[in-house]
Amino acid sequence: MIEDFAQDWPAPTKPRPIVLIGAGGIVRDAHLPAYAKAGLKVAAVAEIDADRRAALARDFAIPRTHTTVTDAVAAHGNSVVYDVAVPPTAIQPILRDLPEGAAVLIQKPMGSDLANARDIRAICRDKHLKAAVNFQLRFSPMMMAARQAVEAGLIGDPLEIEVHLNIFTPWTLFPFLLPMKRVEILVHSIHYLDSIRAIFGTPKAAFARSMGDPRAPGFAQTRTTALLDWGNLRRGVMSINHNHQGGRKFQSAWFRIEGTKGAMMVKLGVDFDYPRGEADELWFCENGGDWRQVPLTGSWFIEAFMGPMRNLQRFAAGEDARLFSGVEDAYETMALVEACFASLEVPAVPLDLS
Structure with a gap:
């Protein structure tokens, strides 16, 4: 019966702390409430906007703040999971600054277009990142x-x-x-x-x-x-x-x-x-x-936001065999999006009214 299927991704046995990169509205409205409900701890937030960084840390009792990704990596290394919640044009440089083999959840979309997505995928492959995209629906x-x-x-x-x-x-x-x-x-x-x-x-x-x-x-x-x-x-x-x-x-x-x-x-x-x-x-x-x-x-909103982070945590710990929304899978979604946009330039078949 359909009622018997699991509706929630299982929790990791030994979750790692989370370091947020970005302190925008989606982090405040969805990520942090979902992580609190899932029992996942947030160790720090990295954000270039000082006021936004301080407000998020104050409102959600986040113990540490960092002004740059480099500072966050220096402080936490690979002992955490990085939650990158930034505009699509900012994803690539952040991924390049993460440590080799880091576990990272990337905010959707996976770049602004398929070329960006291909570059993001290449960075993840080259750095052996355990990377998933936050397609939470x-x-x-x-x-x-x-x-x-x-x-x-x-x-x-x-x-x-x-x-x-x-x-x-x-x-x-x-x-x-x-x-x-x-x-x-x-x-x-x-x-x-x-x-x-x-x-x-x-x-x-x-x-x-x-x-x-x-x-x-x-x-x-x-x-x-x-x-x-x-x-x-x-x-x-x-x-x-x-x-x-x-x-x-x-x-x-x-x-x-x-x-x-x-x-x-x-x-x-x-x-x-x-x-x-x-x-x-x-x-x-x-x-x-x-x-x-x-x-x-x-x-x-908000329970779905628990799933991608739980899956990533479990994959990083060897409890899940695959990333359900990993970058390799997410790339196919970006390819579908690109096909839709490319087709906007294809003319429709005109009516023959002769």
Whole structure:
């Protein structure tokens, strides 16, 4: 039964302390609350902004602070796990400053484009880093259960995976996105593309259209349509609109997953009334049967953020055989993102109206 699947990544037996590199909003709002809930200790934070560094250390009782990555490495070496939560353009130089063989969790996306991702992968290989990317949605209780249900054959042969969002996202909360040429797919729908890969495997090809909206002035893209191609059996569709102005009544944020024997629906609760959000939901139905709701142990925010760090800690200690969101796997998500962006330049087939 789907209710029997584990929804949380197991905790490490002997966790290492964590050194944060970066003290931005995602660290404050998700990483630190998740680590506290998981019983993981934070030893230090490295941040160039003195006020932000001091405020984070004060608010979360972090015992040490460092102004640079070099200082942090000199103080802690390989006795810790590094949590790199910085903008994508800052990832490469930080990785180069980490010690050989370090354990490191890298904030998504894995660089700004596929060339960055390839460079990040090369650095990790050259330095033998135990490196994972924080694609945490695939670690959420709902997605953990959904993935295992597919792997166990509960829905039969996988046929359909669709992501449908019609929501209102307050883009003014993210002014740092204004100068970026790649926005919606790279910073938001990348989560969905990564989870699609985790559940259905990596598609062979992709086609997408992503565009701006006058209701979100200044942002390069806030609406996306994507088609994912595995061949003749599996179908993948993604329809994303962040600008719905009609209130809650007809908003939606769901994964639909169907196979020859059954179907699942996954509600992405955090997308409603962001950042307050609603509860996540997972529903399962065998063909011809009734829908039933699967109890969840937590949500995408914040419980999912425990998973990547737990997996990395266990891998570094030899308790896990692989990194579920390691850089080698994350590179395939970046390749899928790149294919979507590249397809924006491919013209559609014009109608023959002769």
